Amino acid sequence: MGARPIIQVENLSHTYMKGTPLEHVALKGANLYVEEGECIAIIGHTGSGKSTLIQHFNGLMRPESGKVIIDGVDLSKKKVDVKTLRQKVGLVFQNPEDQIFEKIIGDDIAYGPFKLGLPLKEVRERVKWAMSVVGLDFEQMKDRQTFALSGGQKRKVALAGILALKPKILVLDEPTAGLDPKSRNELLEKIKRLNREEKLTVIFVSHNMEEVAMLADRIYVMAGGKDVLCGTPKEIFTDKEKLQLHHIGTPETVQVLYRLTDLGYKVSVDAFSISEATEEIIKVLHGTKEDLEDVQRV
Amino acid sequence: MEPIIRLENVSFSYKINEKTKVSVLKNISFSIIPGEYVAIIGHNGSGKSTLSKHLNGILTPDNGDVWVHGNNTKDTNNKRSIRQTVGTVFQHPDNQIVATIVEEDVAFGLENIEVPREEMKKRVDEALNVVKMSQFRHRPPHHLSGGQKQRVAIAGVLAMHPDCIVFDEATSMLDSFGRKEVLQVMRKMNNMGMTIITVTHHMSEAAEADRIIVIEDGQIVMDAPPREIFKHKQELKNLQLEVPSVSQMAEGIHQQFPDFSTELIQEDEFIDEVMKFSKVEVI
Ligand SMILES: Nc1ncnc2c1ncn2[C@@H]1O[C@H](COP(=O)(O)OP(=O)(O)OP(=O)(O)O)[C@@H](O)[C@H]1O
Ligand SMILES: Nc1ncnc2c1ncn2[C@@H]1O[C@H](COP(=O)(O)OP(=O)(O)OP(=O)(O)O)[C@@H](O)[C@H]1O
Ligand SMILES: [Mg+2]
Ligand SMILES: [Mg+2]
Numbered sequence: 001m002g003a004r005p006i007i008q009v010e011n012l013s014h015t016y017m018k019g020t021p022l023e024h025v026a027l028k029g030a031n032l033y034v035e036e037g038e039c040i041a042i043i044g045h046t047g048s049g050k051s052t053l054i055q056h057f058n059g060l061m062r063p064e065s066g067k068v069i070i071d072g073v074d075l076s077k078k079k080v081d082v083k084t085l086r087q088k089v090g091l092v093f094q095n096p097e098d099q100i101f102e103k104i105i106g107d108d109i110a111y112g113p114f115k116l117g118l119p120l121k122e123v124r125e126r127v128k129w130a131m132s133v134v135g136l137d138f139e140q141m142k143d144r145q146t147f148a149l150s151g152g153q154k155r156k157v158a159l160a161g162i163l164a165l166k167p168k169i170l171v172l173d174e175p176t177a178g179l180d181p182k183s184r185n186e187l188l189e190k191i192k193r194l195n196r197e198e199k200l201t202v203i204f205v206s207h208n209m210e211e212v213a214m215l216a217d218r219i220y221v222m223a224g225g226k227d228v229l230c231g232t233p234k235e236i237f238t239d240k241e242k243l244q245l246h247h248i249g250t251p252e253t254v255q256v257l258y259r260l261t262d263l264g265y266k267v268s269v270d271a272f273s274i275s276e277a278t279e280e281i282i283k284v285l286h287g288t289k290e291d292l293e294d295v296q297r298v
Numbered sequence: 299m300e301p302i303i304r305l306e307n308v309s310f311s312y313k314i315n316e317k318t319k320v321s322v323l324k325n326i327s328f329s330i331i332p333g334e335y336v337a338i339i340g341h342n343g344s345g346k347s348t349l350s351k352h353l354n355g356i357l358t359p360d361n362g363d364v365w366v367h368g369n370n371t372k373d374t375n376n377k378r379s380i381r382q383t384v385g386t387v388f389q390h391p392d393n394q395i396v397a398t399i400v401e402e403d404v405a406f407g408l409e410n411i412e413v414p415r416e417e418m419k420k421r422v423d424e425a426l427n428v429v430k431m432s433q434f435r436h437r438p439p440h441h442l443s444g445g446q447k448q449r450v451a452i453a454g455v456l457a458m459h460p461d462c463i464v465f466d467e468a469t470s471m472l473d474s475f476g477r478k479e480v481l482q483v484m485r486k487m488n489n490m491g492m493t494i495i496t497v498t499h500h501m502s503e504a505a506e507a508d509r510i511i512v513i514e515d516g517q518i519v520m521d522a523p524p525r526e527i528f529k530h531k532q533e534l535k536n537l538q539l540e541v542p543s544v545s546q547m548a549e550g551i552h553q554q555f556p557d558f559s560t561e562l563i564q565e566d567e568f569i570d571e572v573m574k575f576s577k578v579e580v581i
Pocket of ligand 4: 466
């Protein structure tokens with residue numbers, strides 16, 4: 001670990017509705033660190049505490065016990081400048097409806113930048129830019145009503161509203177759930193570019209292992225309110241024992257490669273994208289064809 | 299066979315206010331036969347959820363008709379029997395929560411149709427078991443994680459034992475294992491005769507169906523078995539869709555090995571084709 005991490009979580013616990021009969025422990029001693037400019041994926045089963053964990057990053061939830069330090073600011077302290085924190089950390093909820101308040105799409109996306117006190121022209125530019133990132137046509141959609149949207153369109157509006165804030169740290173909860181294939185691929189490309197070129201720090205929760213493999217520098221695996229495993233996509237997806245132990249899924253490509261390995265094919269499972277996996281299979285097919293010819297010659 | 303659901307020239311617009319209407323469904327006609335397993339695909343905003351809501355009368359057409367077992371959804375007298383025939387799992391689980399305790403939420407529909415206590419208890423237990431949410435039965439459903447809510451929503455519809463279930467992106471918040479579990483449930487129900495209609499953005503999930511309907515701008519642009527649909531790679535791309543991962547891989551391999559089939563849509567078939575292509579040991 002080089003520089004000071006931009007996010008540092010130590011031994012974080014959280015209990016919902018504490019002290020009531022409905023009390024429920026969601027986090028029990030979670031740890032995580034993120035360096036500036038990293039892209040981090042958080043994966044894990046339904047109910048493992050992913051959404052609860054990331055809602056601590058912009059101060060929506062305060063550490064009940066343990067530590068959360070964001071860019072040097074200790075959130076367990078009483079006095080935290082939440083406004084500055086929210087400007088720095090943009091969080092998109094798992095449920096976009098929790099995030100859309102204005103009647104008109106354009107107004108909703110403009111709300112954040114407007115509150116920052118930016119000049120109108122700049123606000124408009126940002127709205128345009130954010131809508132293009134998520135694939136919403138500015139002219140066609142800006143005056144449409146927010147309640148009258150499809151599921152995927154709502155997610156796009158919620159994402160755009162946070163992107164328009166141009167946060168230093170972008171936190172996304174299931175950013176591509178409900179997006180069609182083209183919207184999903186384009187959004188991922190754009191997030192990747194923002195991360196690689198503009199050094200935006202990205203933390204995203206996902207059930208989609210394709211996008212985890214494509215985007216993440218490192219992956220945290222959550223289980224039972226704790227981080228149980230952390231590593232690069234290569235470290236995680238090529239470790240069969242750990243995958244089985246923690247019941248972690250893999251990209252479809254890797255799943256195919258594992259099956260071929262089990263059948264005795266000498267393919268490397270370290271080929272996540274469609275094109276890499278295809279190459280890998282072509283390689284063994286060439287190999288076996290040659291073997292075949294050798295055999296026949298003998 | 300008599301269709302379970304039949305749409306004839308269905309058109310529908312949302313009324314935003316006095317002056318503005320958004321025209322969504324445009325003259326849609328098709329039939330679903332009992333026991334079919336149909337996937338509906340299409341890009342965001344193409345009209346899938348609006349269409350789904352027409353299949354059991356949550357929405358009724360402005361023009362045209364929808365019949366469920368021969369009953370018109372516009373006739374309010376049919377409402378009850380139609381809802382019992384076709385159950386819908388909505389895209390957004392929060393919109394489906396009606397009670398403050400999980401087991402009551404799952405039982406809600408059963409109370410409405412006056413299922414006897416004993417039977418109700420049995421069905422709720424069973425449904426919660428299938429979606430692996432039994433240990434959450436006494437929790438408040440709106441205080442659950444995204445994936446847990448989705449599972450409860452599925453249980454609520456399963457408990458109704460409808461003849462047909464419409465799943466509108468019902469697995470979008472589940473991990474790959476959870477999604478596979480639900481797919482297995484769908485397959486099992488289908489094998490027992492239930493009609494399954496599933497809206498999805500996962501092409502490998504659509505490949506599991508017997509038939510795919512592709513929607514674009516409120517119209518049906520393709521309606522065929524998955525193997526046929528996924529041959530149209532470029533057209534799907536133009537519709538902002540894609541073919542399953544294994545089909546993409548097969549295509550790549552085919553360019554090097556022209557005998558390698560391009561018509562593969564499922565993982566098992568793909569593996570078989572690779573094996574067929576490299577029978578070294580056998581020789
Ligand atoms: N508002 C709440 N009140 C009480 N319990 C809650 C609340 N929100 C979540 N929980 C519980 O806390 C645990 C962790 O929930 P969390 O939403 O963090 O899970 P998650 O990992 O994001 O799951 P998913 O993948 O399904 O979104 C779950 O068991 C859930 O039931
Ligand atoms: N309640 C509503 N009032 C007005 N317009 C609506 C309403 N719901 C949806 N629409 C509009 O109708 C069109 C079709 O929406 P629908 O929800 O059927 O799309 P969808 O295919 O399900 O999309 P997604 O994949 O994003 O869920 C969209 O243009 C949407 O903006
Ligand atoms: Mg969550
Ligand atoms: Mg929809």
